[in-house]
Amino acid sequence: MAEVHIIGQIIGATGFPQNSLFCKWGVHTGGAWRLLSGLKEGQTQVDMPQIGDMAYWSHPIDLHYTTKGLQGWPKLHLQVWHQDPFGRCQLYGYGYCHVPSNPGQHRLQCTTWRPLGSLQDQLAQIFVGGGPQLRTPDLIYSGADRYRLHTVAMGTVELELSVILRYFDRYGVET
Amino acid sequence: MTSNNPSAFLLMVNGQIEGANFPEYDDMYCKYCFVYGHDWAPTSGLEEGISQITSKGNGSQNLVWNFPIDITFKSTNPFGWPQIVVSVFGPDTFGNDVVRGYGAVHIPFTPGKHTKTIPMFVPESTSRLQKFTSWLMGRRPEFTDPKVVAQGEGREVTRVRSQGFVKLQFNVVTKDMKKLGYDTTST
Numbered sequence: 251m252a253e254v255h256i257i258g259q260i261i262g263a264t265g266f267p268q269n270s271l272f273c274k275w276g277v278h279t280g281g282a283w284r285l286l287s288g289l290k291e292g293q294t295q296v297d298m299p300q301i302g303d304m305a306y307w308s309h310p311i312d313l314h315y316t317t318k319g320l321q322g323w324p325k326l327h328l329q330v331w332h333q334d335p336f337g338r339c340q341l342y343g344y345g346y347c348h349v350p351s352n353p354g355q356h357r358l359q360c361t362t363w364r365p366l367g368s369l370q371d372q373l374a375q376i377f378v379g380g381g382p383q384l385r386t387p388d389l390i391y392s393g394a395d396r397y398r399l400h401t402v403a404m405g406t407v408e409l410e411l412s413v414i415l416r417y418f419d420r421y422g423v424e425t
Numbered sequence: 426m427t428s429n430n431p432s433a434f435l436l437m438v439n440g441q442i443e444g445a446n447f448p449e450y451d452d453m454y455c456k457y458c459f460v461y462g463h464d465w466a467p468t469s470g471l472e473e474g475i476s477q478i479t480s481k482g483n484g485s486q487n488l489v490w491n492f493p494i495d496i497t498f499k500s501t502n503p504f505g506w507p508q509i510v511v512s513v514f515g516p517d518t519f520g521n522d523v524v525r526g527y528g529a530v531h532i533p534f535t536p537g538k539h540t541k542t543i544p545m546f547v548p549e550s551t552s553r554l555q556k557f558t559s560w561l562m563g564r565r566p567e568f569t570d571p572k573v574v575a576q577g578e579g580r581e582v583t584r585v586r587s588q589g590f591v592k593l594q595f596n597v598v599t600k601d602m603k604k605l606g607y608d609t610t611s612t
Contacts, residue, residue, distance in 0.1 A: 255503045257531060262544065272581070287504050293581035297546060300588040301448055306544035308529055310577050312462075314504040333584075352611040355535060412534045414503050415608045425611060 252418050256313040258411035262306040265405030271305040272296040274329045280322010288313035296333050324349040327390045340379050343404035346391040352425045358409045363401040431601040437497045438532050440595040444489040447589035453515035454478045460575035462505010470496030507532045508575040521563030526589050529575040534609050539595045546587040
């Protein structure tokens with residue numbers, strides 16, 4: 251069986267309205283994949299940058315998968331949240347990106363979006379904070395039921411991921 | 426000296442901690458250490474080190490250490506790939522030694538020359554009172570073990586402030602990774 255190592259970091263985020271951000275991340279795979287070692291979800295630290303606009307997390311990702319098929323290639327999904335000085339958390343964006351399929355070091359920029367509520371929701375959000383969130387997070391990485399959603403663009407999350415493949419050439423897979 | 430059926434591969438890293446960019450602070454030194462998984466073992470070289478104290482030159486905002494790194498690892502599995510954890514320390518207004526930043530990055534995976542600039546962050550005090558007393562007493566919040574920065578668990582409860590960057594250079598050589606079936610670059 252072929253093996254895939256995904257090793258890297260969630261570097262940080264930029265382009266969001268305010269700093270003091272953290273990120274909840276997870277990796278979703280198809281049925282043919284099995285996680286041998288590593289954590290497939292987690293939450294980063296909260297960073298308030300002193301210089302510049304980018305919030306830095308430097309959160310390590312180290313995953314070891316074994317697979318029987320190519321379907322369901324791993325997808326990394328993210329939720330960027332903002333923590334205010336009172337400790338309340340507000341959703342700032344959802345985003346996902348596929349893990350690259352060729353071996354090597356990759357720098358990824360994952361764009362994020364936020365659900366837009368009705369006019370009353372938007373007005374309340376300006377004063378009180380909060381805002382609509384998805385009920386089930388799998389909408390972040392699936393395209394099945396999205397047509398009813400109205401969203402607005404938010405910032406970008408930067409990641410650096412390295413992919414190491416093993417035994418893919420034995421099965422005739424070209425990457 | 427070729428082995429036909431190697432059981433482990435080698436990762437040889439050399440390079441330097443070139444310097445840092447901290448706009449607000451001066452007179453700093455750094456410490457480095459390596460964090461790696463259970464399948465890895467260092468075979469030669471130093472696993473930790475402390476550098477000299479450096480100051481910003483005239484007209485330049487850069488702090489230069491030029492501090493050498495040289496280590497070789499042996500492993501059977503890429504899981505737990507080594508990371509270098511860098512901690513930077515400097516004096517505060519009263520002359521006490523306080524931490525100015527922690528940062529971590531994986532050793533590059535592909536053979537060759539690599540330059541990495543890593544952000545450095547410090548833990549934040551929980552309340553304003555604690556922030557004031559720690560400034561007064563010279564005892565800032567620190568991580569009890571800097572290796573926490575290289576791990577993913579337990580980070581969700583930490584609040585940090587990023588305040589500088591450290592530049593590292595690496596030269597990486599690997600041995601027997603291809604023989605064991607691992608592809609680190611596209612062919």
